[in-house]
Amino acid sequence: MFEKKEKERINNNLKNQMFTPPNFAAHSALHKITKIMARIFQLYDKLKIESTIEIPKSNQKLSKTLKNLYVMNLNDETLILAFYFVDQITKKLRIFLNLENSTGLLIGSIIIADKILNDQPRNIEKYKLASGLKKEQLIQIETYFLETLDYNLFVSEENFQNYYKRVQDY
Numbered sequence: 001m002f003e004k005k006e007k008e009r010i011n012n013n014l015k016n017q018m019f020t021p022p023n024f025a026a027h028s029a030l031h032k033i034t035k036i037m038a039r040i041f042q043l044y045d046k047l048k049i050e051s052t053i054e055i056p057k058s059n060q061k062l063s064k065t066l067k068n069l070y071v072m073n074l075n076d077e078t079l080i081l082a083f084y085f086v087d088q089i090t091k092k093l094r095i096f097l098n099l100e101n102s103t104g105l106l107i108g109s110i111i112i113a114d115k116i117l118n119d120q121p122r123n124i125e126k127y128k129l130a131s132g133l134k135k136e137q138l139i140q141i142e143t144y145f146l147e148t149l150d151y152n153l154f155v156s157e158e159n160f161q162n163y164y165k166r167v168q169d170y
Helices: 001-014 029-048 060-071 077-095 102-117 125-130 135-148 157-169
Strands: none
Touching: 001 102, 029 060, 029 077, 029 102, 029 157, 060 102, 077 102, 077 135, 077 157, 102 125, 102 135, 125 135
C-alpha cells in the first residue's frame, strides 16, 4: 500500500514538473533512456539536491527535445554511447541529472557520440533545432564536456556492451 502511494506521489511530482515522457517504440533505446531519466528525476526531486554547476538550459520542454531527437532518427548505439557519456560527465562533475540540466547534458553527449560513431555526423543546426539551444551554447557544452572527460572518449567494447545491456534491460 505504501509503495503504491509513493509511486502515485512521485508520478504527480513528475506531472507538476512538466515532464511527460513521449511515447516511443517500447524497444527503442530512446524509450529506455527516457524511462531511466524519469526515474532519475524522481530521485532528484525526492532528495532535493542543489547543483553548483551551470549547464546552459533550453527554454523548451525536455519532452519536446526528446521528440525532436526521435525525429532525427539517431541509432541506438549513438544514444547508448551518449547516455554513457552523460553518466561519466555527471560522475566527474558530481552532479545529478535533473529537468534543468538534462537537455544540455543529453544534447552535448549526443553531439560527441554522433561525431565518434558516424563518418558524417549531423550538422549542428539540427541539434540547435532539436534542443532549442543556440549554436554558441552547443559548442560551449561540447567543449566543456570534452574538457571534463579529459578528451578521453575511449569506451571499451566490454563497457559499451555492459551499458547497452543495462539500458535495454531497464
